Amino acid sequence: VDYKKNSGFASHMKKQDQSNSSSDFAKTKSIKQQREYLPVYTVRDDLLNIIRENNVVIIVGETGSGKTTQLTQYLMEDGITDFGMVGCTQPRRVAAMSVAKRVSEEVAAGVPNAKQGESEELGGTVGYAIRFEDQTSEQTKIKYMTDGVLLRESLRDPDLNMYSAIVMDEAHERSLNTDVLFGILKKIVARRSDLKLIVTSATLSADTFSSFFGGVPVFRIPGRTFHVETYFGKQVAEDYVMAAVKQVLQIHFNSGPGDILVFMTGQEDIEGVCSMLAEKIGGLGESASPLLVLPMYSQLPADMQAKIFEAAENGVRKVIVSTNVAETSLTVDGIKYVVDCGFCKLKVFNSKIGMDTLNVTPVSKANANQRSGRAGRTGPGFAFRLYTERQYKDELMENSVPEIQRTNLSNVVLLLKSLGVDNLLDFDFMSPPPQATLESSLYQLWVLGALDNTGALTKMGTNMAEFPLDPPLSKMLLFAHENGNCSDEILTIVAMLSVPSVFFRPKDREEESDAAREKFFVPESDHLTLLNVYLRAKQHKFDSDWCAKHFVHSKGIGKAREVRAQLVDLMKQQRLPIRSCGGTWDVVRRAICSAYFYNSSKIKGIGEYVNMLTGITSCLHPSSALFGLGYTPDYVCYHELISTSKEYMSCVTAVDGVWLAELGPMFFSVKESYANRILKRDTEAKRKAAMDKEMALAQKQLDAREEV
Numbered sequence: 001v002d003y004k005k006n007s008g009f010a011s012h013m014k015k016q017d018q019s020n021s022s023s024d025f026a027k028t029k030s031i032k033q034q035r036e037y038l039p040v041y042t043v044r045d046d047l048l049n050i051i052r053e054n055n056v057v058i059i060v061g062e063t064g065s066g067k068t069t070q071l072t073q074y075l076m077e078d079g080i081t082d083f084g085m086v087g088c089t090q091p092r093r094v095a096a097m098s099v100a101k102r103v104s105e106e107v108a109a110g111v112p113n114a115k116q117g118e119s120e121e122l123g124g125t126v127g128y129a130i131r132f133e134d135q136t137s138e139q140t141k142i143k144y145m146t147d148g149v150l151l152r153e154s155l156r157d158p159d160l161n162m163y164s165a166i167v168m169d170e171a172h173e174r175s176l177n178t179d180v181l182f183g184i185l186k187k188i189v190a191r192r193s194d195l196k197l198i199v200t201s202a203t204l205s206a207d208t209f210s211s212f213f214g215g216v217p218v219f220r221i222p223g224r225t226f227h228v229e230t231y232f233g234k235q236v237a238e239d240y241v242m243a244a245v246k247q248v249l250q251i252h253f254n255s256g257p258g259d260i261l262v263f264m265t266g267q268e269d270i271e272g273v274c275s276m277l278a279e280k281i282g283g284l285g286e287s288a289s290p291l292l293v294l295p296m297y298s299q300l301p302a303d304m305q306a307k308i309f310e311a312a313e314n315g316v317r318k319v320i321v322s323t324n325v326a327e328t329s330l331t332v333d334g335i336k337y338v339v340d341c342g343f344c345k346l347k348v349f350n351s352k353i354g355m356d357t358l359n360v361t362p363v364s365k366a367n368a369n370q371r372s373g374r375a376g377r378t379g380p381g382f383a384f385r386l387y388t389e390r391q392y393k394d395e396l397m398e399n400s401v402p403e404i405q406r407t408n409l410s411n412v413v414l415l416l417k418s419l420g421v422d423n424l425l426d427f428d429f430m431s432p433p434p435q436a437t438l439e440s441s442l443y444q445l446w447v448l449g450a451l452d453n454t455g456a457l458t459k460m461g462t463n464m465a466e467f468p469l470d471p472p473l474s475k476m477l478l479f480a481h482e483n484g485n486c487s488d489e490i491l492t493i494v495a496m497l498s499v500p501s502v503f504f505r506p507k508d509r510e511e512e513s514d515a516a517r518e519k520f521f522v523p524e525s526d527h528l529t530l531l532n533v534y535l536r537a538k539q540h541k542f543d544s545d546w547c548a549k550h551f552v553h554s555k556g557i558g559k560a561r562e563v564r565a566q567l568v569d570l571m572k573q574q575r576l577p578i579r580s581c582g583g584t585w586d587v588v589r590r591a592i593c594s595a596y597f598y599n600s601s602k603i604k605g606i607g608e609y610v611n612m613l614t615g616i617t618s619c620l621h622p623s624s625a626l627f628g629l630g631y632t633p634d635y636v637c638y639h640e641l642i643s644t645s646k647e648y649m650s651c652v653t654a655v656d657g658v659w660l661a662e663l664g665p666m667f668f669s670v671k672e673s674y675a676n677r678i679l680k681r682d683t684e685a686k687r688k689a690a691m692d693k694e695m696a697l698a699q700k701q702l703d704a705r706e707e708v
């Protein structure tokens with residue numbers, strides 16, 4: 001990559017170089033000193049005062065100023081935890097876990113007379129909760145959690161009485177669940193005068209938050225940032241992975257000390273950059289100065305994630321290659337150089353295929369500036385953007401679109417309905433979702449039987465909301481219970497679908513691992529293949545050697561076991577007995593069909609299928625058991641559609657055409673001609689329109705009555 005301002009760059013840098021890198025800071029200073037060095041410490045008392053005087057406060061501060069790690073502790077030190085926990089929500093699970101770990105260390109270090117070597121366990125005073133994982137206890141006073149967890153807690157405890165204070169962190173992210181929490185918490189603070197609500201943001205967009213709560217105070221933590229010199233690419237980079245690798249090497253060989261933070265979009269390109277860097281540096285032999293390369297993404301094991309915070313040994317340069325979790329959620333000290341690929345992965349509702357897809361999208365200007373800012377936290381820094389200045393100016397949006405305006409909302413709609421919000425248009429959204437998305441979510445829930453014709457929650461819907469799962473998966477589970485007597489099997493399948501793939505496929509042993517995976521194949525179903533792997537692992541007592549030998553991630557299977565155990569608990573709480581079909585796996589496939597019938601395809605040509613509702617053509621994914629064994633049934637259902645060069649159905653199960661008619665009568669009937677189906681679809685659309693109209697009318701009448 002060529003850079004506009006690149007001439008003489010290296011020499012210029014060396015002059016400016018500061019001898020004291022901030023990684024040393026972490027090594028040489030005590031935790032107490034580190035805490036007191038943070039910008040938020042200088043305003044600690046003012047902050048506590050403003051919180052004492054107001055129920056809702058918005059706090060704005062640069063990333064790294066100490067909002068996430070310090071606020072909760074200040075509140076605890078001020079005694080508020082005598083009346084309930086301090087909860088702190090995070091849009092990202094990685095951040096919730098990582099920050100909780102750090103804060104529990106800080107709390108342990110602050111305990112007077114702590115005995116040597118006695119450290120606070122995570123889950124003691126400080127804990128965290130993410131979906132399917134609760135690391136808290138009776139002793140917990142500070143609880144970090146994902147925003148989704150708090151949202152679900154509001155179902156059980158509508159006033160959130162366990163909490164004396166809630167910090168809604170990273171509000172600028174505008175994640176779907178945080179946005180919904182805004183509306184819910186606004187109601188709760190109106191009811192509970194003893195609850196403190198603190199909303200934090202890393203950007204100046206705080207006025208939106210303040211006016212949402214009726215003009216509450218905004219407190220700004222004074223910043224301490226250094227100048228960051230920003231460089232743009234001269235031409236449009238064709239391959240940002242290659243471009244990033246080149247840029248890192250250029251910095252490494254030509255510039256002074258300081259760690260490098262590279263922003264990529266996800267696991268795949270992150271691993272690409274990491275392995276290419278390792279290869280290049282390795283290829284240079286002894287002569288090259290060493291480079292410590294560390295990946296960071298959400299599916300990375302926790303111990304690997306923790307490594308990014310450790311200082312490298314004696315002066316070795318550290319390169320962290322991360323997703324946008326390092327943009328504002330996590331702060332690593334000592335970063336002097338930032339390399340920004342200019343893209344991120346965004347979940348977007350694709351109306352063409354009727355579901356969310358993860359798309360690689362250009363970042364917004366706000367994201368780009370946050371990314372650059374990471375280089376100037378502890379001294380002057382340098383940011384390299386792998387895109388041109390023209391692209392920045394002309395193609396990047398100012399801010400990204402809030403998640404609530406771009407993703408599927410069926411989960412949120414189900415939850416709000418369970419909270420008694422009958423008319424969603426009445427709900428206090430900070431940014432209302434598009435009406436079409438709301439309607440399509442209502443429709444999806446109606447199709448699954450969660451809502452009745454008037455849009456009210458059915459018994460099925462009420463039960464579905466009890467599970468922290470996507471609506472189709474909870475439907476599958478409940479259907480299995482009601483109809484198939486195979487909840488035992490479906491529990492396993494749902495658990496396996498809720499964890500990352502358990503199939504291990506190392507780079508240099510692809511063939512060997514594929515052969516091992518094939519041994520688990522159940523010809524007619526990838527879902528049953530997952531069930532099969534689990535059952536076989538169970539037979540071998542989940543032994544890690546057995547797993548390794550069969551290219552199965554033993555940690556992944558372990559995680560699936562935990563998820564399963566929690567789902568079992570939820571079933572028991574609802575008094576739903578768990579039964580096994582004992583090997584008649586057709587019933588299991590039928591239950592699968594009950595959840596996915598709107599994701600059903602009919603065979604069209606060799607290896608080609610066409611979706612029966614959307615008309616989209618797609619193929620079996622090459623990892624599918626059906627593909628592997630060359631089995632092409634007439635009808636299939638699938639978990640999701642993956643779009644790359646083509647559309648692929650992933651996680652596929654063969655189904656009987658008759659089941660489709662039985663389970664999705666609103667769409668299908670037996671022996672129906674194409675013309676008939678079109679007719680039926682149109683009638684259905686008309687019926688839906690009529691229903692919407694009726695609902696709107698009824699609502700109007702209700703509203704009118706209330707006004708009187």
Ligand code: ADP
Pocket residue numbers: 038061062063064065066067068069070098099101102309328329330331332333
């Ligand atoms: P903010 O929320 O304002 O962005 P944080 O409270 O996250 O700021 O960060 C404050 C400090 O805590 C930073 O210097 C950061 O490096 C440090 N920190 C946060 N998490 C960890 C961790 N897991 N290990 C070591 N240091 C951490």
Ligand code: MG
Pocket residue numbers: 064067068069169170328329330
């Ligand atoms: Mg933070």
